[in-house]
Amino acid sequence: MTPAPTPEAAASGAPTPPPSKKPAPTLDSKGPQRYKMLATWLLFIVVLFVCFVGVDADFLALFSEGARENMGRILGEMLRPDWSYASHIWKPMVETVQIAIAGTIIGAVLAVPVALLCAVNIMPKKIVSIPARMVLNLVRTVPDLLFAAIFVAVFGIGAFAGMLALVFFSFGLVAKLTYEAIEAIDPGPLEAMTASGANKIQLIVFGVIPQALPYFFSYVLYTFEVNVRAAAVLGFVGAGGIGLHLDQQLNSLRYDRASTIILLTLVIVLLIDYASTYLRRKLL
Amino acid sequence: MNQSVPSKSRTALIRNWIVGAGIIVLFIWSLSSLQFDGIQEYGVQVMKSIWEGFTHPDWDYVYMPEGEDLLRGLLETLVISILGTFISAFLCIPFAFWASNNMSRLGIVSGSGKFVLTVIRVFPEIIMAILFIVAVGPGAFAGVLALGVHSIGMLAKLYSETIEAVDNGPREALIASGASKLQVLRFAVLPQVIPQFISYALYRFEINIRSATVLGLVGAGGIGTPLIFALQTRNWSRVGIILLGIVVLVIIIDLISGWLRRRII
Numbered sequence: 120m121t122p123a124p125t126p127e128a129a130a131s132g133a134p135t136p137p138p139s140k141k142p143a144p145t146l147d148s149k150g151p152q153r154y155k156m157l158a159t160w161l162l163f164i165v166v167l168f169v170c171f172v173g174v175d176a177d178f179l180a181l182f183s184e185g186a187r188e189n190m191g192r193i194l195g196e197m198l199r200p201d202w203s204y205a206s207h208i209w210k211p212m213v214e215t216v217q218i219a220i221a222g223t224i225i226g227a228v229l230a231v232p233v234a235l236l237c238a239v240n241i242m243p244k245k246i247v248s249i250p251a252r253m254v255l256n257l258v259r260t261v262p263d264l265l266f267a268a269i270f271v272a273v274f275g276i277g278a279f280a281g282m283l284a285l286v287f288f289s290f291g292l293v294a295k296l297t298y299e300a301i302e303a304i305d306p307g308p309l310e311a312m313t314a315s316g317a318n319k320i321q322l323i324v325f326g327v328i329p330q331a332l333p334y335f336f337s338y339v340l341y342t343f344e345v346n347v348r349a350a351a352v353l354g355f356v357g358a359g360g361i362g363l364h365l366d367q368q369l370n371s372l373r374y375d376r377a378s379t380i381i382l383l384t385l386v387i388v389l390l391i392d393y394a395s396t397y398l399r400r401k402l403l
Numbered sequence: 404m405n406q407s408v409p410s411k412s413r414t415a416l417i418r419n420w421i422v423g424a425g426i427i428v429l430f431i432w433s434l435s436s437l438q439f440d441g442i443q444e445y446g447v448q449v450m451k452s453i454w455e456g457f458t459h460p461d462w463d464y465v466y467m468p469e470g471e472d473l474l475r476g477l478l479e480t481l482v483i484s485i486l487g488t489f490i491s492a493f494l495c496i497p498f499a500f501w502a503s504n505n506m507s508r509l510g511i512v513s514g515s516g517k518f519v520l521t522v523i524r525v526f527p528e529i530i531m532a533i534l535f536i537v538a539v540g541p542g543a544f545a546g547v548l549a550l551g552v553h554s555i556g557m558l559a560k561l562y563s564e565t566i567e568a569v570d571n572g573p574r575e576a577l578i579a580s581g582a583s584k585l586q587v588l589r590f591a592v593l594p595q596v597i598p599q600f601i602s603y604a605l606y607r608f609e610i611n612i613r614s615a616t617v618l619g620l621v622g623a624g625g626i627g628t629p630l631i632f633a634l635q636t637r638n639w640s641r642v643g644i645i646l647l648g649i650v651v652l653v654i655i656i657d658l659i660s661g662w663l664r665r666r667i668i
Contacts, residue, residue, distance in 0.1 A: 167489060170482045174543035174624070181539055181548070190538045217433035224430045260653040261646070264529070264617040265630070269642070272634045273449050278437045352527045356620055356631075359437075369533055381530060388525045 196374035197381075204376045205383060208364055212387060215360035218278050218353065219346040222285025227339045229286070230294035237298035240306065241327060252298075258291035263349045267358040278359030281350060288349065289342045293335075300334035301327060333402045340395045340402075347391050351384045456639020457646075464644050473648045476619075476626035481652065483543050483618065483625050484611035487550025492604040495555040499562030506566065516563070524556030528614055532623040543624030550611050550618070558607050565599045566592065598667050605660045605667075612656050616649050 180186055235241050236251040266284035274280045309326045317325070354362020361384055368377040465473045500506050502516030532549035539545050573591040582590070619627020626645060633641040 166485070170486050173482050174479070174486065174547055180544070186538045190534075193534065193537055214436070217436055220429055221433040221437060224426070224433075256654070257650060260613070260650045260657075262613045262617050264620060265627075265646075265649070268617075268620060268631060268634055269646075272637065272642075273453060282437060348525060348527065352529045355529055365530070381526075385522065385525055389521065392521075392525070 193374050197378035199375055200379040200382055201373070201375040202379060204379050208361060208380055208383065211354075211361045211364050212383065214278060215350045215353075215362075215384075216347060216387070216391075218281045218285060218360050219343060219350040222282045222350070223289050223339060223343045223346050225282075226286040226289025227293045227335075227342065229290050230297060231335075233290070234294045234297035234301060235323065235327075237294065238301040240302055240304070240309070241323065255291055255294050255298075258287060259295065261287075263288040263346075264352065264356060267353045268356040271357045276357040276359075281353040281358030281360055284353065284358060285346050285349060289346060292342050292345070293338055296338040296341075297331065297335050300338070301331050304330040337399045337402045340399050344388075344392050344395050348388055351388065452637070453639050453642075456641075457643040459640050460644035460647055461638075461640040462644065464641055465648075471629065473626070473629075473644060476629055476645070477648050477652050479543055480615045480619075480625035480627075480649075481612065481656075483546045483623075484550060484608060484615040486547045487554060487615070488604055488608040488611050490547065490551030491554035491558050491607070492600070494551065495559035495562055496600075498555055498559035499566060501563075502559060503563035503566040505569075505571075513563075517560070520556050520560050520563075522556075523553070524560065526553065526556070528553035529617070529621055532618050532621050536622055541622040541624075546615060546618040546623035546625060549623060550614060553614075554607050554611060557610075558603060561603045562596070562600055565596050565603070569595045602664045602667050605664050609653075609657055609660050612653055616653075 233251055233255065237248050237255065239245075239248055242248050242251075263284050266287050267281055270280035270283045271277075274283070304327065308330070309322060312322055312326050350360050350362075352362045352365075354360045354364065355366050357363070361380060365377055365380045365384075368374075368380065498516065498520060502513050502520055504510065504513040507513060528549050531553050532545055535545040535548040536542075539548065569592055573595070574587055577587045577591045615625050615627075616630075617627050619625040619629070620631050622628065626649060630642065630645045630649075633639075633645060
């Protein structure tokens with residue numbers, strides 16, 4: 120089987136590339152090239168400078184009396200987490216994971232037909248695959264928290280809005296990764312089946328699914344990891360989960376409790392990450 | 404799970420069924436304890452007004468002479484992500500060398516580096532933004548700092564993988580000819596990794612522009628702030644134009660950055 124984009128690459132966020140093997144261009148090779156390089160750097164520095172002025176970036180403010188005091192106080196309180204509060208947050212923590220599970224599964228199921236429509240080796244008609252890809256790209260431009268903020272405004276505060284946001288987000292991610300995996304499958308079995316007169320459905324069920332399924336599951340697991348992290352902050356816009364409690368504790372300046380929540384969330388996220396990475400390694 | 408084997412054994416089949424059933428049980432458990440109330444009553448009406456707003460975006464909001472308009476918001480978002488990416492692209496270099504296993508002999512060094520990076524990576528940027536808001540006050544600068552620190556987690560991991568993949572030939576040649584550690588770094592390692600570093604920084608920039616749009620939801624500057632106001636006041640035509648602006652901005656940035664990345668590598 121031709122290797123599809125590895126989930127490791129996807130997990131680390133790498134677009135596609137293996138590290139470039141060609142020799143790096145040396146700085147001082149040719150005159151004109153050197154000036155071009157210099158001009159690029161100059162432009163870059165000017166842009167950066169304008170940006171820094173634009174946001175009133177004051178790095179001294181970061182180390183000023185007030186900032187140091189505030190930061191020091193917060194960090195001091197955060198270093199002494201209020202463990203007695205931990206028993207209050209198991210329920211929202213479970214809810215967070217539930218939001219992630221439900222969102223991932225629904226999104227992944229919805230992604231399957233769209234991924235098939237996007238893959239050019241299944242759907243050679245450009246008139247279908249190109250609009251389908253455009254829809255996918257559109258969905259993927261919107262961050263999950265934005266989806267959540269919108270759905271909260273539509274459906275009211277609660278876990279349902281969060282789940283819906285993750286459905287959309289997972290749909291975009293799984294569909295894109297899966298259609299790329301489908302396009303990378305071995306065409307041999309497909310050609311043999313087409314030659315022996317299989318129809319489109321048979322082609323998909325017996326030719327595509329057996330080859331693409333491990334990749335699909337692996338991508339779904341990866342999306343689940345991302346979704347657990349996303350679900351942990353959905354509460355900041357009112358979309359349920361542990362984020363709601365974190366927001367409340369931060370607003371009432373209980374940094375010791377906030378720190379408990381953050382630490383427990385980190386533990387849960389890391390555990391799920393490790394379990395999922397292990398499963399993905401077994402799958403592929 | 405390898406289904407391409409033609410003769411599936413009985414145990415594998417049973418195992419697949421068990422896994423499938425397990426997923427369904429998990430799914431039902433998740434759905435059943437989530438509460439779905441308060442959706443039906445006014446859902447249709449809200450949907451209608453949203454549709455109304457999205458199909459008639461508030462074009463006047465694109466540019467307003469007195470300020471606080473869409474273009475300025477988007478520009479601020481762009482600036483936040485440029486600066487955040489820039490800061491992290493430099494801050495993460497020492498972390499990358501710390502975490503890559505071919506730069507030190509002791510396994511514990513790179514192992515601890517990798518763990519630190521994982522913790523930074525899973526620490527949500529929204530929370531980081533809130534902490535920086537407390538330190539430097541609400542505004543774009545807090546957003547810049549949040550992105551700058553959060554991006555280290557992913558960027559340093561990608562950088563360290565690049566460093567681990569460098570060709571050892573030039574390094575060994577330099578060491579053999581008596582170069583110092585710094586010279587080896589400058590003439591053997593850096594030339595090999597810089598193009599890849601820039602490419603990853605651009606990729607992270609694409610992610611940061613998406614993050615920067617939501618930082619405003621907690622008050623860390625950018626287009627998110629007017630968006631959350633528009634959402635709270637149910638001003639759907641304004642929500643429509645802001646979303647449209649975000650989508651256009653993200654697509655343009657993706658195109659430019661993708662083009663640059665293809666040129667660099």
